[in-house]
Amino acid sequence: MKNLCLPLFALMLFFHAEAQQIPSKAMQIKTAVLAAPEDLRDGAMVYGYDAGGTWTVLREGSNELVCIADDPQAEGFNVACYHKDLEPFMERGxxxxxxxxxxxxxxDTRENEAKAGTLKMPKEGATLYALTAAAEDYDAMQGEVKNTYLRYVVYIPWATQESTGLALKPEAPGMPWIMDPGTHRAHIMINPPKE
Structure with missing residues (x-):
């Protein structure tokens, strides 16, 4: 019996430790909205993970932003907020x-569905804010993150270099450029210089 108790205890500790890897709802919301402009944080809808690791809505929103909490299974810190008109595109992905x-x-699937009109894409530009940090700069349980990097993406479906005048690659730090031109996923990339 004694020989059986030790492995069971170790297994219980393992599962307890695994469960502890998912931050509380409050911590996920706190860090997810850091990607958003300050005046839009309080009203943003937030997706994240429940205690069992299942994808769920952590908070309903009252404005135009949707935020995504950090994936506790992925390396480092990565959160994003985007305009609600991008939700069908994001959800399909x-x-x-x-x-x-x-x-x-x-x-390819989203491209075909967008062309067919079965995947609704924003009619005008829709912004995404992405905030990242290295694993050592993120304390998930305390909701603290430092040395972050914020980049911006503005989705402009079907836009091209010719229709926007944007370069196809950045020629200087922070220079906006167009990625995936002429597709449903065409977007302006803005990567500020890293310090």
């Missing part, structure tokens, strides 16, 4: 990823 589709399959 999550569905396809869950089905095991790779980046190209997700891109």
């Amino acid at each position: 999550r569905e396809l990823k869950k089905e095991g589709k790779n980046f190209k399959e997700i891109f």
Whole structure:
């Protein structure tokens, strides 16, 4: 009996430690909204993970932003907030990823659906804010993160270099440029210089 108790105790500690890896709802909300402009944080909708690690809505929103909490299973810190008009595009990507589709399959599926009109894309520009940090700069349980890097993406479906005058690559630090031009996923990239 004594020989059985020790492995069971160790197994219980393992599962307890695994459960502890998911920050509280409050900590996930606190860090997810850091990607948003300050005046939009309080009203943003927030997605994250429940205690069991299941994707869920952590907070309903009252403005135009949707924020995504850090994935506790991924290395480092990575949160994002985006305009609600991007939600169908983002949700479809999550569905396809869950089905095991790779980046190209997700891109092609959404491209075809957007062309067919079955995937609603923003009619005007829609912004995404992405905030990242190294793992050593993030304390998930305390909701503290330092040395962050914020970049900006403005989705402009079907736009091209010709329709925008944007370069196809950045030629100087922080210079806006267009990525995936002419597709449903066309977007302006703005990567401020890192300190």
